[in-house]
Amino acid sequence: MTQAPVVFTVFPGDCDTFGHLNQAAFLAYFERARWAMLAEGPGIGLFEREGVWPAVRRATIDYQAPAYPGHSLRFQQIVTRLGRTSFTMRQIARRVSDDVLIATAESVFVCVDRTGAAVPVPAGVRAFLLGSLRPEAGAAHRVPVHGVELALDDQGTGPAVLFVHGYPLDGTLWRHQAGAFPGWRTLIPDLRGFGRSDAPDLGYSMATYADDLAGLLDAIGVDDVVLVGLSMGGYVAFEFLRRHRPRVRGLVLVDTRAQADSTEGRKGREMAMADARDGGALFIADQMLPRLLAPSAPDPLRETVRGMMAAAPVPGLLGALAAMRDRPDSTGMLPTLGELPTLVVVGAEDALTPPVDARALAKPIPGARLVEIPGAGHLSPLEQPEAFNRHLQEFLDRVQAPPATG
Numbered sequence: 001m002t003q004a005p006v007v008f009t010v011f012p013g014d015c016d017t018f019g020h021l022n023q024a025a026f027l028a029y030f031e032r033a034r035w036a037m038l039a040e041g042p043g044i045g046l047f048e049r050e051g052v053w054p055a056v057r058r059a060t061i062d063y064q065a066p067a068y069p070g071h072s073l074r075f076q077q078i079v080t081r082l083g084r085t086s087f088t089m090r091q092i093a094r095r096v097s098d099d100v101l102i103a104t105a106e107s108v109f110v111c112v113d114r115t116g117a118a119v120p121v122p123a124g125v126r127a128f129l130l131g132s133l134r135p136e137a138g139a140a141h142r143v144p145v146h147g148v149e150l151a152l153d154d155q156g157t158g159p160a161v162l163f164v165h166g167y168p169l170d171g172t173l174w175r176h177q178a179g180a181f182p183g184w185r186t187l188i189p190d191l192r193g194f195g196r197s198d199a200p201d202l203g204y205s206m207a208t209y210a211d212d213l214a215g216l217l218d219a220i221g222v223d224d225v226v227l228v229g230l231s232m233g234g235y236v237a238f239e240f241l242r243r244h245r246p247r248v249r250g251l252v253l254v255d256t257r258a259q260a261d262s263t264e265g266r267k268g269r270e271m272a273m274a275d276a277r278d279g280g281a282l283f284i285a286d287q288m289l290p291r292l293l294a295p296s297a298p299d300p301l302r303e304t305v306r307g308m309m310a311a312a313p314v315p316g317l318l319g320a321l322a323a324m325r326d327r328p329d330s331t332g333m334l335p336t337l338g339e340l341p342t343l344v345v346v347g348a349e350d351a352l353t354p355p356v357d358a359r360a361l362a363k364p365i366p367g368a369r370l371v372e373i374p375g376a377g378h379l380s381p382l383e384q385p386e387a388f389n390r391h392l393q394e395f396l397d398r399v400q401a402p403p404a405t406g
């Protein structure tokens with residue numbers, strides 16, 4: 001069962017003297033949204049019936065944009081972790097009229113009995129929470145891997161294509177690729193620290209990301225994949241090749257590079273870490289957005305990408321920045337990729353990893369094919385999905401073709 005979002009209208013009495021929805025009133029809206037979720041689901045008395053009470057242990061709110069009287073806000077509730085006695089819920093409030101991200105909240109609850117002692121989450125509550133572990137879109141679920149749970153969108157049947165998103169994004173980057181290749185199974189995880197996956201405080205590196213993906217494949221019984229990585233996802237792909245090469249039957253490198261960070265680049269990562277700590281995900285989103293998309297990208301797409309970035313948990317941002325700063329150089333691997341069908345894709349207007357870099361990436365890989373996608377910046381699968389999917393489909397057809405004989 002999936003929990004439907006709840007919509008509230010902002011009332012003047014909840015606003016401060018500047019006319020904004022007041023932050024304390026906003027906390028109450030999040031609380032009301034959780035009650036509405038119960039009321040519209042198993043009933044407001046669920047916890048009472050089960051003899052426990054969900055006590056809030058920690059609540060964090062990121063206020064991203066102001067809301068004013070008369071705005072309708074849509075609250076989405078997602079359970080991101082379900083432990084023995086506790087669970088974590090992430091809530092996302094967006095303005096209904098234009099989908100702008102207004103605020104996100106994360107709350108940790110512990111089930112307690114009447115004496116206040118922590119008790120196991122009862123079966124009835126567990127069943128309800130498990131329902132909301134699943135996001136709106138069809139085939140996504142969470143898979144326990146190496147002590148965290150990773151969200152995975154898993155669609156279609158056939159040989160698998162594994163899509164790895166970039167920074168500071170999540171699997172919804174690949175929304176136009178999910179289930180879009182008949183005869184193939186599309187696997188789209190959120191890396192740890194992003195999207196609907198857990199975001200632990202520590203434990204991030206390229207090796208961890210790569211081993212998480214291998215663990216994910218083990219958990220769902222998939223031996224090998226065509227591996228598609230965009231930007232940081234490409235760095236993860238190189239690490240996956242280093243550690244799990246027999247599991248890769250084809251490689252697609254999208255808007256990425258093989259080099260490690262320069263000394264200056266490493267300093268930039270440290271500065272971005274400070275920015276993420278001080279300003280949160282929205283600050284990082286606003287910093288990155290102008291360089292991510294082609295100049296002609298429409299406003300709704302910009303808002304979608306901004307919202308995706310602004311929803312990233314800060315521990316995930318810090319972890320990814322450290323992982324990118326410390327990643328090894330992979331240029332030496334390129335000439336050894338000859339037996340692996342490889343496609344390099346770049347947006348013609350990519351300002352971060354421009355076509356000249358993509359040419360330099362493709363050149364040393366024996367037999368690699370390079371395609372440049374007009375009208376796309378750094379996020380070609382999202383900006384020009386038709387062209388991207390056409391090239392990927394052609395590549396998948398080649399990977400699947402029987403070997404030439406004679």
Ligand code: MLT
Pocket residue numbers: 165166167168230231232233324352378
């Ligand atoms: C990405 O899109 O993943 C990042 O721009 C990669 C990077 O910062 O090196």
